[in-house]
């Protein structure tokens with residue numbers, strides 16, 4: 001499938017909708033207007049790709065709702081060449097939005113099937129990122145420290161190890177809560193052992209789970 005005028009038109013409408021919902025970061029809106037979200041979903045669901053909803057992908061997971069991607073990316077305050085670690089590659093859509101903004105993205109997925117599929121999609125669209133199959137709770141200390149860390153799965157508490165993979169001044173965006181609802185939490189590492197926390201609304205994500213799933217296709 002390729003990008004079409006129809007898809008471009010639908011994307012522009014989606015961006016207008018995100019604006020009315022309060023998204024202000026022009027670079028985030030530009031990236032969402034550019035990345036063809038339908039390429040990250042089963043072709044049967046083309047018509048769902050540009051509604052502001054999460055949607056099922058392989059391995060029983062979901063592609064995040066565009067509004068959620070927009071909020072998480074805005075809170076990260078991404079600048080060109082920032083080093084961003086993403087936990088939960090999933091479809092690869094959030095990763096592509098970050099890459100479109102000029103970030104150097106490191107992304108970890110615990111399902112082997114998604115790890116493979118997402119790489120394929122990103123490559124076919126001409127985006128580059130570093131993909132890892134593994135447990136995101138460990139982070140990627142060898143590649144850090146990071147300007148930003150985005151966790152795209154729900155965790156009952158802020159993963160301690162990941163906080164320490166931030167640069168001083170770095171930001172981590174993580175949905176914290178139980179399985180029914182989570183609070184979008186922004187963590188700013190303000191000093192060697194100092195962290196500032198703020199809350200940014202309620203969301204629902206699939207859970208962040210330990211270990212890996214070797215569900216090769």
Ligand code: SAH
Nearest residue numbers: 063088090091093094109110136152208209
């Ligand atoms: N960012 C994705 C959203 C995917 S949903 C997108 O844009 O499509 C969350 C993903 O997190 C799922 O694919 C799930 O398998 C993955 N995940 C959950 N726990 C994880 C962990 N500990 N390490 C890495 N990935 C994890």
